[in-house]
Amino acid sequence: MEGLELVRELQKLEPRLSEEVVDDQLAFAGRIFSAHLLTVRDAAGELAAREVVYHHGGCGVAAVRDGRLCLVRQYRVALGRMTLEIPAGKLDPGEDPATCAARELAEETGLVADRLELIANSAGAPGFNNEKTRVFVARGLHEGAAHPDADEYVDVVWLPVADVVAAIRAGLIEDAKTIVAAFAVAGGLL
């Protein structure tokens, strides 16, 4: 067995390695995420505590023109700093990720894509968090009518992909979906 078939096989549930949830206490119920205290029976049969965060996930879009990647410059209070990130947003429960990505691209940049192609589903920290960002690349970009959200305070900048990669390697750009997008574009993986 090899390739995708092997990857699928390796990710099938393996009781020898698995954990069973035997108790689930809601520790915090927010609008954006919830925190749960789980009790699991681990692979050795022992009870253990697990803290997990549940979130609906999000989407992001790599928009590239003339060798430049579209980035949104914004303040992130969780990090306490300004960041540069590809256009992105939260998924509403049950929302189609490509629909979400097209909406966020239009809201933040005014751009419209003929087609969005999946680069990756990026689970930021699966050790404690189910958050997953669907990262797309935009094909057939053209200008639509810009309509930023009233409560969104962002600037849009277009930086050379090579400079974005250098900034990532230097630890200056840290957003996971932006790293995934820039590496895929710069590495010719799309």
Added chain:
Amino acid sequence: MEGLELVRELQKLEPRLSEEVVDDQLAFAGRIFSAHLLTVRDAAGELAAREVVYHHGGCGVAAVRDGRLCLVRQYRVALGRMTLEIPAGKLDPGEDPATCAARELAEETGLVADRLELIANSAGAPGFNNEKTRVFVARGLHEGAAHPDADEYVDVVWLPVADVVAAIRAGLIEDAKTIVAAFAVAGGLL
């Protein structure tokens, strides 16, 4: 201004886009993370609620031999499934990320690297979470003495980098640090 200098300038605090924290309520204090309900004054001067998760972050290591990437096969209760991820672990508060990465590589695989080189600091979901994974590539790999943690139930597999990239593009491998590592290796960005 261009290159890294421009990236630094763009990420300097910009009052026009920033938010000021005016209240911080601890909503959940766990061993692994804490959840906070912040009240911020946003860029328009309005009060707004922000839910954030604080976590000490982690580290991960890309170990490559003969065109194959070292992956750990494990169960992730936050996702409710088995995953394939590069060797990784949580940072202790104040711990040097490269020290953490070397320890986790040895614990999970028995491998020792002459040198660890930073690929990226990957912030998984900066919209609500400060978790950051420092992703390294191992240089000069050799066998040490394997000493897996007593409570760690994992298998180690070595998959062709091209297969890992194909599985990522198909949405089968989703871990952010693993995507960052595989794309950097496959794209010749290191």
